[in-house]
Amino acid sequence: MFNIMAKVQTLLLVCLVSFCTQAFAEADNLQVEINMHPNSKTPINQLHQQIEQHIQHAETAQKRPFEGVILINRPQDFVYQLNRSQPEKSNKHQINNQYVLGSLSKTVTAILMLQAVEHKKIALDDPANVYLETHIDNGVTIAHLLSHTSGIQPLKNNDPQLQFPAGSQFSYSNYGYHLLGRILAKINNKPYEEVVSEFAQQQQLALSANTGSTAQMAQQGKLVQGYNEQDRQRQLSELDIDTGMLAFGALQADAKSINKLQHLLHSQKLFTPALYQKMTTAYGTRNHRWGPTGYGFGLQINNQQQLTEYSHSGYIQGYISTMIYYPKQQLSVVILENTSWELDDMSRVFGLHDEIRTRIRELIQQQAE
16 A cells, blocks of 8 residues: 555545545536545545646646546455546546547457467467458467567558567568458457457446447537647547457447456456466567566566556547556556647647656655655
8 A cells, every 4th residue: 555644634544534535626627536445545645646647737837637546456355436527528438438548448358369378278378360351471479460570561462561570570560460450350250349348348448449430429419529639729529430440449348347347357256367478478679658667468568767567558539548557466456548649749738647657756756655
């Protein structure tokens, strides 16, 4: 647990009175819910205040309002949940609202593939070419696609081209995960959407693989309406999701389901420990805004400052997302937003997410001292 504060504020004291109580702070544009375990020593009030400061800085200094959900959870200890909506918008963000996940979808696809490996439907060293009608170099394996080390570029003259020999370098590839989605459909004898739906039902997750217009999904109540930014103006996003996008960037879920998925995955409840070890082994290095970051199967792997961290972020028209997990602390962080900010300044797009990550890492390191 984190260090206990010298002065624990009133809200924390209230939360410690009974086995578990809830506290809400509500305004026209803000709802915060805090659930605390009675034995928690986490400075949760301090964390909330600092997150609010980061949000205010983003809104005032970067003209980048936060609208979405932040969920920080350690099962035996606490849940910190913030839902924030802009007063002028019709969206009212709740913890069970679904968002398009962007590249968090890759983690789901990797999990589904490793479950297929466990059930002996496929092997990691199988040539991808065996399962695809499109011709791919025989040296490209399922493991190469999962780890972005295949070297595959999108179709050129009907056949994918290799940038480099498979396994020799890292090159992030949405197309590689598109192929994994097609392979999962092939080996399961059903559309990728059904594979996802069955997994979601088995694990009791609000995880969807819907296709079509996100604007229509929002009107039907299936999804939070997304916005994209152009010339520093937010506009309604009308992303049209097709089947080919799902496996690498267009699955939908709520924050609670991503939080639960992280705990299931990292408590090794989704497949064997041996396969979990393979998923969390770095096969290449990604040049990331956090610095050089390892990449396993659908997961970023960071061991900076002797703190193990698994993560992924996502960006797709109308939505951005971050999920982080600290296995030693069993701590899950999920941030979902419904605005895709202009990509000319990545510190503005993901700066708030990164500041929250930095603060949580500082709290963990303080405990280790």
